[in-house]
Amino acid sequence: MDYFDRFAIPHPSPAIYASMVAIGLTVIAILIGLTYFKKWSYLWREWLTTVDHKRIGIMYIIAALLMLFRGGVDALMMRAQTAVPDNKLLDAQHYNEVFTTHGVVMIIFMAMPFIYALMNFVVPLQIGARDVAFPRLNALSFWLFFMGAMLFNISFVIGGSPDAGWTSYFPLAGNDFSQSVGTNYYLMSIQIAGIGTLISGINFVTTIFKMRAPGMKLMKMPMFTWTALITNAIVVFAFPVLTVTLLLGTMDRLFGTHIFSMTNGGMDMLWANLFWVWGHPEVYILILPAFGIYSEIISTFSRRNLYGYTSMVASIVIISFFSFLVWTHHFYTMGQGPLTNSIFSITTMAIAIPTGIKIFNWLLTMRKGKIEFTVPMLYSVGFIPIFTIGGVTGVMLGMASADYQYHNTMFLVAHFHYTIIPGVVFAMLAGLTYWWPKMFGFMLNERIGKWAFWFIAIGFNVTFFPMFFTGLDGQARRMYTYSEASGYGPLNMLSFVGAVGLAIGFALIVYNVYYSTRHSSRNIGSDPWDARTLEWATQTPVQSYNFARTPHVDSIEAFWDYKKKGQPLFKGSIEKIHMPNNSGVPFIMSCIFFVWGFSFIFSMWIPAIITTIAIFACMAHRSFEKDDGYYIPVEEIEATEKDSEVLADENR
Amino acid sequence: MSELFPRKQVMGFVFSLVLTAAALTVYFLDVSFAVGMTILLATAFIQAAVQLVGFMHAGESEDKVAIYANIYYGIAIALVTIFGTLLILVWDM
Amino acid sequence: MKTDNSLPLEYGTEQNKLNILGFWIFLGAEVMLFATLFATYFTLEHRTGSGPAGAEIFEITPVLIETILLLTSSFTIGLGVHAMRLGRKNAMMTFFAVTLLLGLAFLGVEIYEFTHYVHVGAGLQVSAFTGILLTTLGTHGAHVTVGLFWGLFIIMQVKKRGLTPETANKSFIFSLYWHFLDVVWIFIFSFIYLKGMM
Ligand code: HEM
Ligand SMILES: [Cu+2]
Numbered sequence: 001m002d003y004f005d006r007f008a009i010p011h012p013s014p015a016i017y018a019s020m021v022a023i024g025l026t027v028i029a030i031l032i033g034l035t036y037f038k039k040w041s042y043l044w045r046e047w048l049t050t051v052d053h054k055r056i057g058i059m060y061i062i063a064a065l066l067m068l069f070r071g072g073v074d075a076l077m078m079r080a081q082t083a084v085p086d087n088k089l090l091d092a093q094h095y096n097e098v099f100t101t102h103g104v105v106m107i108i109f110m111a112m113p114f115i116y117a118l119m120n121f122v123v124p125l126q127i128g129a130r131d132v133a134f135p136r137l138n139a140l141s142f143w144l145f146f147m148g149a150m151l152f153n154i155s156f157v158i159g160g161s162p163d164a165g166w167t168s169y170f171p172l173a174g175n176d177f178s179q180s181v182g183t184n185y186y187l188m189s190i191q192i193a194g195i196g197t198l199i200s201g202i203n204f205v206t207t208i209f210k211m212r213a214p215g216m217k218l219m220k221m222p223m224f225t226w227t228a229l230i231t232n233a234i235v236v237f238a239f240p241v242l243t244v245t246l247l248l249g250t251m252d253r254l255f256g257t258h259i260f261s262m263t264n265g266g267m268d269m270l271w272a273n274l275f276w277v278w279g280h281p282e283v284y285i286l287i288l289p290a291f292g293i294y295s296e297i298i299s300t301f302s303r304r305n306l307y308g309y310t311s312m313v314a315s316i317v318i319i320s321f322f323s324f325l326v327w328t329h330h331f332y333t334m335g336q337g338p339l340t341n342s343i344f345s346i347t348t349m350a351i352a353i354p355t356g357i358k359i360f361n362w363l364l365t366m367r368k369g370k371i372e373f374t375v376p377m378l379y380s381v382g383f384i385p386i387f388t389i390g391g392v393t394g395v396m397l398g399m400a401s402a403d404y405q406y407h408n409t410m411f412l413v414a415h416f417h418y419t420i421i422p423g424v425v426f427a428m429l430a431g432l433t434y435w436w437p438k439m440f441g442f443m444l445n446e447r448i449g450k451w452a453f454w455f456i457a458i459g460f461n462v463t464f465f466p467m468f469f470t471g472l473d474g475q476a477r478r479m480y481t482y483s484e485a486s487g488y489g490p491l492n493m494l495s496f497v498g499a500v501g502l503a504i505g506f507a508l509i510v511y512n513v514y515y516s517t518r519h520s521s522r523n524i525g526s527d528p529w530d531a532r533t534l535e536w537a538t539q540t541p542v543q544s545y546n547f548a549r550t551p552h553v554d555s556i557e558a559f560w561d562y563k564k565k566g567q568p569l570f571k572g573s574i575e576k577i578h579m580p581n582n583s584g585v586p587f588i589m590s591c592i593f594f595v596w597g598f599s600f601i602f603s604m605w606i607p608a609i610i611t612t613i614a615i616f617a618c619m620a621h622r623s624f625e626k627d628d629g630y631y632i633p634v635e636e637i638e639a640t641e642k643d644s645e646v647l648a649d650e651n652r
Numbered sequence: 653m654s655e656l657f658p659r660k661q662v663m664g665f666v667f668s669l670v671l672t673a674a675a676l677t678v679y680f681l682d683v684s685f686a687v688g689m690t691i692l693l694a695t696a697f698i699q700a701a702v703q704l705v706g707f708m709h710a711g712e713s714e715d716k717v718a719i720y721a722n723i724y725y726g727i728a729i730a731l732v733t734i735f736g737t738l739l740i741l742v743w744d745m
Numbered sequence: 746m747k748t749d750n751s752l753p754l755e756y757g758t759e760q761n762k763l764n765i766l767g768f769w770i771f772l773g774a775e776v777m778l779f780a781t782l783f784a785t786y787f788t789l790e791h792r793t794g795s796g797p798a799g800a801e802i803f804e805i806t807p808v809l810i811e812t813i814l815l816l817t818s819s820f821t822i823g824l825g826v827h828a829m830r831l832g833r834k835n836a837m838m839t840f841f842a843v844t845l846l847l848g849l850a851f852l853g854v855e856i857y858e859f860t861h862y863v864h865v866g867a868g869l870q871v872s873a874f875t876g877i878l879l880t881t882l883g884t885h886g887a888h889v890t891v892g893l894f895w896g897l898f899i900i901m902q903v904k905k906r907g908l909t910p911e912t913a914n915k916s917f918i919f920s921l922y923w924h925f926l927d928v929v930w931i932f933i934f935s936f937i938y939l940k941g942m943m
Contacts (some may be wrong), residue, residue, distance in 0.1 A: 257876035265792030265873035730780030
């Protein structure tokens with residue numbers, strides 16, 4: 001019986017049992033639903049085995065939204081617990097688990113897939129490509145991420161959630177202080193998802209380097225593609241660091257090494273160091289795609305070219321390199337000498353400069369523009385002041401000696417939410433609303449969207465602005481409660497009120513999806529926003545092959561110039577198109593990874609060995625497989641393209 | 653016939669053996685730490701370059717620029733990571 | 746698939762070129778992977794706790810044998826690619842096979858080395874130093890092991906399907922991987938062993 005004890009949760013509470021039941025019922029409902037409506041083979045054929053970048057993008061969106069709600073529930077629980085002094089809603093242990101899973105879910109399983117969702121859907125279209133360079137690997141990336149996320153999410157009902165913070169510092173995260181399997185979940189599930197992300201990084205760098213439409217030189221790429229390129233370059237060089245860090249953590253916890261331990265020469269500070277060698281580049285991975293999205297949206301809705309394209313490109317290239325030079329600012333107080341802290345203080349402030357340049361570029365793009373305040377534009381305009389507050393407080397934190405005061409207080413929490421929420425959440429909601437018509441063939445309702453925006457923007461500030469003050473007054477982060485005498489009560493209550501406002505905003509977005517699905521017009525053409533880049537030159541819904549004829553590009557805003565100046569975009573006749581075959585291997589292999597991770601988490605060595613072999617067997621299978629793809633014949637393309645506007649108005 | 657003979661490979665191989673022998677001097681001779689490290693850094697990086705250019709044909713295709721940019725970028729960040737870590741945790745701790 | 750005949754076979758199709766560039770970028774990631782291990786190793790090098798230090802356990806003979814084996818295998822796979830570009834399938838397969846045998850021998854010596862370490866009290870769990878030493882060497886060794894299987898599969902495919910753009914491409918990419926492992930070894934040899942014994 002002892003053997004099974006480890007699968008039990010160490011700190012059960014009625015809420016957890018309720019969630020267990022809820023998860024069980026949902027799974028059963030889904031299974032029954034699929035069987036009843038005979039959707040199994042549809043699901044397998046069209047989604048689980050797909051290698052189409054557009055479908056993969058949509059699956060990323062669904063997963064990211066699910067995770068947004070999971071992380072959001074965690075957030076509400078935290079704000080509710082701290083709303084009043086000496087609250088007993090959650091106990092200390094439960095609170096630890098909640099803030100840990102909140103951080104991990106939001107960064108690794110919400111922000112990352114959301115970014116990859118939009119990159120997957122948009123980048124190949126923007127560069128006029130048929131798909132990414134390695135469609136099969138792209139599917140593998142998605143499924144690895146998905147299985148990693150699922151593995152992480154079962155932790156709270158099987159064996160216990162991680163509870164050492166999303167940074168999981170040793171020695172707290174070591175076996176002595178974190179005895180449940182929670183931290184094993186952290187290590188294995190992020191490892192699996194991280195491998196997927198690394199593969200995506202390689203895939204997109206190759207795609208953007210090699211598969212651009214004829215004439216699209218590097219300096220003619222749309223801004224979002226530029227940021228995607230740089231983001232993925234950072235991924236390629238930062239994620240291996242995470243892989244090794246997690247590996248070493250796993251060695252310590254499962255195989256008794258002493259890398260991060262307090263005895264036998266181990267060094268706990270090394271974890272903090274390695275974590276942030278990955279961690280700081282990671283925050284730029286999160287923000288750069290947002291910069292790209294805002295650039296597209298702001299120039300579309302100001303009806304002007306992006307101001308200072310070259311300086312924009314230069315600043316993201318500089319950021320990509322500098323993001324690897326600042327990591328120490330996360331642990332100024334760890335004990336290294338003033339020399340180190342000074343060096344990293346300077347690099348940290350330097351990186352704020354290219355970031356600032358971009359803000360001015362967007363402002364100057366809007367200047368004299370005919371601005372149209374659509375929902376995506378609202379998010380973009382809202383982003384600018386909010387993110388500036390985040391950046392300015394970042395520079396405050398970047399001053400090493402001042403950081404001794406701010407470090408580990410709510411001030412820091414306010415800082416990074418002021419960067420990440422406008423920088424990732426606003427951007428993703430803006431991007432989702434902007435590209436939604438291209439994905440699904442109808443627009444989201446603007447009125448509900450605007451309501452949601454205002455709830456989110458105001459709710460966000462009400463939630464996080466008070467934290468600057470409580471932080472300066474000394475309220476530490478990650479504390480499950482505080483005394484009445486501390487005086488933090490009223491401002492924390494205000495935060496809670498703001499959090500409820502945020503929740504209403506997200507609920508409105510869900511309602512908007514439902515409402516628009518039922519009521520929006522399906523007759524919107526292929527370019528409803530009157531936009532500027534190539535993805536709007538395809539028909540809606542986008543065909544599996546993206547472009548019937550490869551576009552020829554000779555300006556940054558090829559589609560705009562095609563529309564306004566009549567520069568030809570599609571030349572030549574339609575030829576047969578080569579397409580990759582679907583494959584079930586990425587999905588199956590990722591399922592095996594799931595079991596593999598689970599086996600390691602619970603130190604079950606026999607299944608661990610079997611699944612390791614099975615994973616390599618999948619790769620061997622791939623090596624021997626002959627897969628030449630297939631061709632779509634010309635007649636079929638012509639038939640589908642017949643009534644597409646783009647073809648029609650080329651002959652105008 | 654001359655085309656058949658793998659000159660580049662043979663020269664690369666001989667060269668890497670020579671460099672290995674040079675590196676071994678730090679073991680067989682009594683050198684100071686500074687001199688020893690200098691020798692090792694030189695031999696290791698030259699050998700890596702020989703492999704990269706001679707054997708791996710890094711510069712032969714149309715993607716030469718991308719390949720070299722990728723390698724240089726990787727090496728630069730690798731060095732920053734290694735020396736930064738040493739600075740933080742060893743030299744300045 | 747369209748084939749371009751002005752280039753070596755392995756660059757023949759568009760997909761081939763993508764594969765090669767993609768693999769180079771993967772190698773860029775591998776550089777960071779090993780760099781992180783090295784950063785950790787250098788940090789923990791002298792933190793030996795109650796266990797032995799590097800100078801006490803390293804032996805020059807097996808290390809030298811490993812080095813020569815790997816350097817030679819890097820040479821033979823270079824010859825293999827050379828033969829492939831001349832269209833000599835059998836010579837190419839022979840060179841690839843020799844490479845793999847050398848790799849196998851390397852692995853054998855490395856396994857001997859590991860048992861030796863455990864024997865002299867430098868097992869994985871002894872100290873921070875032994876932990877990261879064996880993890881770093883082990884990561885390289887695991888790469889070689891994967892390479893052995895991968896190389897074998899490629900030889901089998903060349904044998905069965907001949908030298909096509911596809912098999913040539915795989916072989917070339919495998920040679921990149923193998924050379925890269927040699928480069929990593931050069932750094933292990935210089936900065937773990939020689940530096941440790943200096
Ligand atoms: C203007 C540029 C920025 C500067 C100068 C800056 C500076 C800093 C500093 C010094 C810290 C550490 C504070 C402490 O722990 O005491 C920090 C934490 C953090 N920053 Fe920033 N930052 C900047 C931009 C960003 C951006 C763009 C993001 C994300 C999109 C971000 C996300 C974070 C996160 C997540 C943390 C805290 C992580 C944790 O400890 O849990 N920062 N920042
Ligand atoms: Cu940072």
